[in-house]
Amino acid sequence: MTDVDSSDDLMTPIRPEQLDPGAVIAQSLDNQWVPAQLTKDMIERGRSLDQVARQRVAEVRAEYFRSLINASQVVVNRAYFYNNDAINRDLTEEGEAREAHRRLLASGAIVPFLINERHPGEEPPARLHVRREGFTAWQETLAGLASTDRVRCVRMSWDDPVHDRENRDHTRTLLFQPFAEKVQGLTAKDIDVLAAHVGVGPQEADRFGARLGEVVGFSNSLSVRRQPVVRNTLYEEFVSVPGTNVAEGRYDRDKPFAAEIKQLLDLIYNVNLADALGRYPLTPVGSLRRVVLQEAREARATPGVIEDPEQLQTFLRRQTFATVQDHLTPAAVDALTLRDIGELRQTAAWHAYTRAFGELTASPEAFQDSVGRVFDRYVGLNSEILRLARERRRARPNPWRPVVEVVVTVGAAVFTAVSGNDVWEVTGAVLPLAVTGSLSGSVQLVLRNRIHGRQEQRFAREIASVRLASAREWEEFRDLARRLPGYREEAGAAPTARAATTTQDNEDLPDY
Incomplete structure (x- = not known):
């Protein structure tokens, strides 16, 4: 080797x-x-x-x-x-x-x-x-x-520098083939759950499901003909304006559900690379998270699987978080320069923050004991961001109201707990069909400024995956969540599994 x-x-x-x-x-x-x-x-x-x-x-x-x-x-x-x-x-x-x-x-x-x-x-x-x-x-x-x-x-492999056979084999096996499998498995998912997450209303769910069937059928036909199943080819058929270069990004409003199919293809494309490398996909705010794919096991890199309803409830329980008054944070991280980012990564605050998060993801079951430490380090990191912005005279200070959110997604249900700065809220958005569909999901941790969450520096990432064994366990968890102080439920709502949704303003291989 x-x-x-x-x-x-x-x-x-x-x-x-x-x-x-x-x-x-x-x-x-x-x-x-x-x-x-x-x-x-x-x-x-x-x-x-x-x-x-x-x-x-x-x-x-x-x-x-x-x-x-x-x-x-x-x-x-x-x-x-x-x-x-x-x-x-x-x-x-x-x-x-x-x-x-x-x-x-x-x-x-x-x-x-x-x-x-x-x-x-x-x-x-x-x-x-x-x-x-x-x-x-x-x-x-x-x-x-x-x-x-x-x-x-x-790279997947550096062996065989003359012929590169091992790299090609590993890339096909770990990258191209799983992409095709994920696309071809879309119709095996709960269509109502998929529709809810991409924003398709119940009245359109059947038509959306039929369109997904066409995507899957087209992908299958490519595989049968020994042609590569790649995103560009699927874009050309279901998303892009005919006759245009996919790179131009002209999306066709005459193609049914072009926007929703694009979201799903982009999600599959990006989590697939993360899986191939055995690491985390970092999903931007407003984009679909991989929980939409209803996998029995989320990313290979996800450190823990939560299967106990009572253990899952601990993620939503009220925590005592240290809050820092009279702090300010820059209005947007993009006010900084790349040099500022490099300098920030050299600070003790950044090292303490990444260390604390690493400890949390290594043992998500110890969430109760470690999340407060992550929150404290996050506040310290934002103070460093403000310092840099002030030195460059680019600060636009806003009131600093640090809060932590925990977002628990199970099937088509989303539960959100917000705590910090004397705030405590728990909200459940539950579809009636949730118990008949997928019982897998994820736990996401979000740290942000409550007042200006859209443009502020924030942190959002999955810390554990969820897998409940039965509808009975789902009902047990829902009952536990309902008993939490301040709980309210938005029955019949259509939650979406977007990253940090709650932070929104209320023989070469082919090109991969």
């Missing part, structure tokens, strides 16, 4: 298992990612990705920075370094931003993911779309690294 710890004059090749335990794959960096509401606006108005670029890049940029703040390591598909404006804007001009990017690469905070290529600066195949200015800037960034610096690059 090739020694993947050896390095050339630039790169240290690593395998997926050598990534940090807390490494994430940021969905927002996907070249097709668009916030759900903006997707609907694009379809209604016939607008392309370029036509919403200013708004979209600002959203992507903010999520990019949040991923670097909230995770020890972020894995980035190599193509995004030169094709994604939110990233390559730091590389296109020599200066402070490019140097900050070099430091993040050299520290291992950012790890390029390579599919076929064996070197981060390798010329892409001619068939792929490449922004030449961005690629030149990426090559110059790599070339300017100090002679002692190394970029960690992750």
Whole structure:
């Protein structure tokens, strides 16, 4: 076996298992990612990705920075370094931003993911779309690294450098095949639950299910003909305007449920890479979370499975959280620069925050004892963000009302507990059919500023998966939740499993 710890004059090749335990794959960096509401606006108005670029890049940029703040390591598909404006804007001009990017690469905070290529600066195949200015800037960034610096690059396999058979086999087995399986399994899910999560009303659920059947049938036909099942091909058939390049992002309002199918395909695409690497998908605010897929076991990297209704209830119980009065937080993380993010990652507050979260995810059953520590460290981290913003004279201070939310999703039901700053609320949004569908789900932890949750720095990530054995256990959990002080239930509501929903304003391988 090739020694993947050896390095050339630039790169240290690593395998997926050598990534940090807390490494994430940021969905927002996907070249097709668009916030759900903006997707609907694009379809209604016939607008392309370029036509919403200013708004979209600002959203992507903010999520990019949040991923670097909230995770020890972020894995980035190599193509995004030169094709994604939110990233390559730091590389296109020599200066402070490019140097900050070099430091993040050299520290291992950012790890390029390579599919076929064996070197981060390798010329892409001619068939792929490449922004030449961005690629030149990426090559110059790599070339300017100090002679002692190394970029960690992750790949499925580094063996067999001549023929690369093992890498191709692993990539097909761990990446392409699971993507096809997830798509082809959509109609095996509870359609009412799927419809509720993507925002399709009960009266449209049957028509939506029939359209999903067409997606599955088309995917099956590709597999039978030995053709690859990839997202671009499915986009062309069910999402994009005919005759346009998928990269343009022109989504067809005449194709039934184009927006909802796009959401599902994007979710599958991004959690699939996270699974292949054995790490976490970091889902941006407003995007579907993987609980929608109703898997018996969520991400492979999810550390714990909660199966006891009483244990699940502990996530919703009132906690005593230390609240910090008279604190302020920047109005938006994207007011900072990449240099600021790098400086933030060097502070004791950031290290304490990531350490506390690592301890929580390693033992989610000890939530009661450890979540307060995470909350305290989060407050300290936001104080550092404010300090940086003030030094740069970019602070727009708002009242700081730190709260913690716990979001428990089981099937089509969502339970939310909010605590902190003298606030205590528990809300359940339950569909009547919840007990007849999937009894799997997840627990998500959200830390935010209660007053301005939309634009503030925030943390949101799954900390455990849920699997209840029967409808009886589901009813037991629901009964326990109803007994909590201040509980209210929104019966008949249509919850959606979006990331941090409650933080909203009330023989080469084919291209993957």
